[in-house]
Amino acid sequence: xxxxTTRSGTVxxxxxxxxxxxxxxxxxxxxxxxGAARFRAPRPAAPxxxxxxxxxxxxxxxQSARLPGAPGWTAGDEDVLTLNIWTPGTxxxxxxxxxxxxxxAFAYGSSAQPDFDGTALAALGLVVxxxxxxxxxxxxxxxxxxxxxxxxxxNNRGLLDQIAALTWVRDNIAAFGxxxxxxxxxxxxxxxxxxxxxTVMERARGLFRRAVLHSAVNACATVRSAAATTAEVAAAxxxxxxxxxxxxxxxxxxxxxxxxxxxxxxDDPGSGPRxxxxxxxxxxAGGDTLPLxxxxxxxxxxGAGVDLLVCHTTEEYWLLDAVGxxxxxxxxxxxxxxxADFGLPKTLLDDYRAxxxxxxxxxxxxxxxxxxxxxxxxxxxADAHARAGGRTHLARFARRRGxxxxxxRAWHCADVPFAFGTLDRAxxxxxxxxxxxxxxxxxxxxxxxxxxxxxATGDPGWPRLRADGEGEVRIxxxDGEGEVRNxxxDGNGEVRNxxxxxxxxxxxxxxxxAPWRKAGLPLMEP
Numbered sequence: 114x115x116x117x118t119t120r121s122g123t124v125x126x127x128x129x130x131x132x133x134x135x136x137x138x139x140x141x142x143x144x145x146x147x148g149a150a151r152f153r154a155p156r157p158a159a160p161x162x163x164x165x166x167x168x169x170x171x172x173x174x175x176q177s178a179r180l181p182g183a184p185g186w187t188a189g190d191e192d193v194l195t196l197n198i199w200t201p202g203t204x205x206x207x208x209x210x211x212x213x214x215x216x217x218a219f220a221y222g223s224s225a226q227p228d229f230d231g232t233a234l235a236a237l238g239l240v241v242x243x244x245x246x247x248x249x250x251x252x253x254x255x256x257x258x259x260x261x262x263x264x265x266x267x268n269n270r271g272l273l274d275q276i277a278a279l280t281w282v283r284d285n286i287a288a289f290g291x292x293x294x295x296x297x298x299x300x301x302x303x304x305x306x307x308x309x310x311x312t313v314m315e316r317a318r319g320l321f322r323r324a325v326l327h328s329a330v331n332a333c334a335t336v337r338s339a340a341a342t343t344a345e346v347a348a349a350x351x352x353x354x355x356x357x358x359x360x361x362x363x364x365x366x367x368x369x370x371x372x373x374x375x376x377x378x379x380d381d382p383g384s385g386p387r388x389x390x391x392x393x394x395x396x397x398a399g400g401d402t403l404p405l406x407x408x409x410x411x412x413x414x415x416g417a418g419v420d421l422l423v424c425h426t427t428e429e430y431w432l433l434d435a436v437g438x439x440x441x442x443x444x445x446x447x448x449x450x451x452x453a454d455f456g457l458p459k460t461l462l463d464d465y466r467a468x469x470x471x472x473x474x475x476x477x478x479x480x481x482x483x484x485x486x487x488x489x490x491x492x493x494x495a496d497a498h499a500r501a502g503g504r505t506h507l508a509r510f511a512r513r514r515g516x517x518x519x520x521x522r523a524w525h526c527a528d529v530p531f532a533f534g535t536l537d538r539a540x541x542x543x544x545x546x547x548x549x550x551x552x553x554x555x556x557x558x559x560x561x562x563x564x565x566x567x568x569a570t571g572d573p574g575w576p577r578l579r580a581d582g583e584g585e586v587r588i589x590x591x592d593g594e595g596e597v598r599n600x601x602x603d604g605n606g607e608v609r610n611x612x613x614x615x616x617x618x619x620x621x622x623x624x625x626x627a628p629w630r631k632a633g634l635p636l637m638e639p
Contacts, residue, residue, distance in 0.1 A: 117204075119285045122161040127168045129199055129232045136199050136232070137289075138225075139171035142281035143194040143274065146247055151360060152256045152266040155194060155277040170225040171195030174248045175364040177372055178221030182540030188365045196244040196278055197224055199231030202290020209569045210291040212282060212321070213243040214275055216302030216328075216526075218392045219639065220249045220371065228541045233534025233557075237565035240291035242282055246274035246307075250346055250367040253394040255339035259356045266356065268339065268397040272310055279311075279320040297568040299325035301529050302487075303395070306330050309407035309494060310396050312416035323420040323571060325564065327528055328429060331490035332392060332639045333406040336399040342374070342639075346393070349373040379440075385454050386637065389440045390486065395639035406636060408490070411497035420571045422564075423495040424508040424528060424589070430483030432524035432544075434475075442478040451478055455485065456635055464628035480625070486637065487525065489629045496582035504571060505578045508563075508587040512556060514546050521546035528589065531557040532564055552591035560589060586623075 115135050116125045126137030143155035150156055172190035179185045202208045213229060215222045224243035231241030246252060252271030259265070267273060283293045298321045300308040305326040310333075311317040312324050334342070347354035350370035352362050359367075371393055378387035387393070398406040410416060433439040442448055452462055465477050472480075492507065499505040510528035514520040521527065521544070530541040534557050536549040545553065567573040578584040 116164060117288045119288060120160075121158050123164045124167045125164050126198070129235065131232055131236050134199060134201050134232055134235045136197070137167040138169055138197045139195045140165075140167050140198065141171070141192060141194060142196050142244065143277045145191040146194060146251070146270070146274075147191045147364070152251075152270065154267055154270065154273050158194075170197065170223075171245065173223035173225065174245055175251055175368050176217075176221040176248055177368050178217070180222065180226060181543075182227035182538070183223055183225045188363070193245055193247070194274055194277070195224075196242055196281065197231070198289055199235040199241040200289045200291065201235050201238065202240060204288050204290060206290035207287075207292040207295070208238055208240050208290050209295040209565075210240045210242060210282060210286055210293075210297065211325075211564065211568045212279060212296060212298045213241065214246070214298065214300035214304035214307050215243070216300065216304040216330075217248065218330075219253050219271065219303045219332075219395045220392065222248070222303075226540075227538045228530045228533055228535045228544075230533065230535050230538070233561055234565060237561060239565055239568055240286060240289055242278075242286070244275070244278040246278070247271045249371050249394055250343075251364055253334075253339075253396065254346065254359075254367070254371075255334075255336065255343045255397060256359055257340070257343070257354065257356050267402055268336070268400055269310075269402040272307060272314065272396060272402065273316070275307055275311060276314070276317050276320065279317065283320055294322075295569070296321040297323040297325060299327070299564070301327040302330055302525065303332075305491070306332065306396065306407065309411075309416075310403055312419045312421070313405065313407055313410035314403055316402070321419070323422070323567060325422045325424075325567065326491060326494065327424045327532070328426060328487045328525060329407075329423070329491045329494055331408075331486050331634070331637045332395045333398040333403075333636070334395050334638050336397055338638050339397045342393050345374045346370045382450075389451060389454070389482065392639045408494055408497060408636065411494060411501060414501040416498060417501040417503035420504045420567075421495065421498045422506045422508070422567050422573055423491050423498075424510060425488045425491040426510040426523045426525060426528055427488070428479070428483060428513075428522040429487040429525045430479045431522040432526055434479055435522075435524065439479065439482070442475050443473070445474050448474045448478055452481070455637075457481070457485070458632050461628050461632040464631070465625075468624055468628075483525070484625060484629065485634070489626065489634050492626060493634060495578060499578040499580060499582045499584075502580065506567070506573050506575065506587070507578055507584075508573075508575075508589060510589045512553075512590050528560075531560045531589070534558070534561045556589060556591050563587070 129136035141158035256266040344354045352358045375391040378391040495507045563573040
């Protein structure tokens with residue numbers, strides 16, 4: 114059966130490539146967010162008559178990126194708030210649901226990327242949902258209030274889109290064999306930070322019971338910094354930074370203006386943290402949509418009622434270096450300047466040099482930067498959630514190479530094709546170092562089963578962290594057995610563990626947390 118009836122109308126999908134699994138693509142969960150709806154909270158999709166063909170992905174959100182295997186955005190594409198479903202079930206089956214939120218620096222990406230195909234997870238008994246949401250200025254830019262009064266435009270429109278999609282899932286997923294009472298929301302990078310935000314947003318309460326965060330990024334703006342970014346983007350677009358003027362600027366112009374602002378920071382070594390990581394948009398903490406950034410909210414006890422599975426890779430920032438998005442640092446003086454720009458103490462660099470004996474300055478930079486933005490931040494989310502009484506599981510992805518391709522690091526995004534079971538897609542081979550081998554397929558099977566188990570029962574297959582934030586960590590590697598490692602620390606913060614990967618130093622991955630315990634982790638802004 115390929116037809117399903119939603120509250121808006123009937124949709125028809127097609128076979129997903131495995132027996133018994135149906136894929137539906139491009140189902141509207143909200144109305145096009147343009148015209149009178151631009152910069153507003155999402156509105157319900159209009160109903161339709163007859164049967165809507167849902168065999169192709171919907172348009173992607175406005176962006177300049179062209180990603181391998183995925184469609185790009187074309188000016189004039191407006192019906193961008195759509196979702197996709199892979200289901201092995203029919204109405205009444207009440208299967209667990211996994212909702213995926215893609216990453217992309219809050220500026221690019223889509224649910225149509227080939228590594229997000231839900232077929233393998235659906236074959237394990239999940240109903241898989243992926244979605245598009247507003248990005249860049251359309252989704253996260255701060256829009257000043259109207260000059261003459263009237264309803265202001267909310268911040269975090271991209272997050273509100275995600276909540277609208279989860280609301281659609283609650284209201285419609287039973288028709289596809291899913292259970293609205295058993296929803297897990299998952300994401301990677303910007304998608305993981307989105308999920309972390311959702312776990313502490315009042316508007317999302319009750320829409321899901323579990324969350325998966327892979328490589329959450331340390332990047333939430335304040336209202337003040339978001340307003341300053343709006344002024345820069347408006348100037349680059351040649352328009353006043355006012356509500357009325359911004360409404361008149363076409364989306365393509367705001368995309369280009371945001372890219373211009375980012376490029377200026379990248380080209381200016383004296384511009385501070387954005388020189389190294391010129392992301393200009395992201396969630397805005399403060400106000401009624403997102404009162405606090407996720408880590409601060411977790412530390413205050415928020416989100417503890419949601420089960421949490423956190424994972425990061427052990428060499429996150431090496432991907433940014435490989436694709437040319439990282440500033441090249443080749444000297445100790447350059448490394449010192451980097452630390453000063455981010456407000457990091459020199460002792461942190463000394464500790465990393467000791468953990469990476471003989472490593473050149475560039476590798477020390479990549480290790481520190483990756484932990485600052487992803488690894489340590491993700492780990493602290495897990496720690497704070499566990500200390501608040503939440504059920505928390507922690508994992509690290511340490512697989513460096515495999516198959517028959519070129520060696521690659523355990524870098525940002527490399528874990529996603531393993532968790533989705535999409536290793537054989539040629540478009541993801543750059544991430545994993547070529548065609549996968551037998552050990553890679555075995556690792557992917559373990560990771561997909563962990564996701565499926567967590568989504569179904571809250572148990573991914575290893576013990577949760579204790580209330581003090583300590584406990585065991587699952588190390589994902591092609592070594593296979595014995596992947597659960599102890600990460601206990603003694604009273605002095607020294608690590609006693611049997612970890613086997615990370616930072617190029619076998620046995621010392623958890624040791625990279627000790628410098629941050631001494632230095633503290635600054636909360637970053639896009």
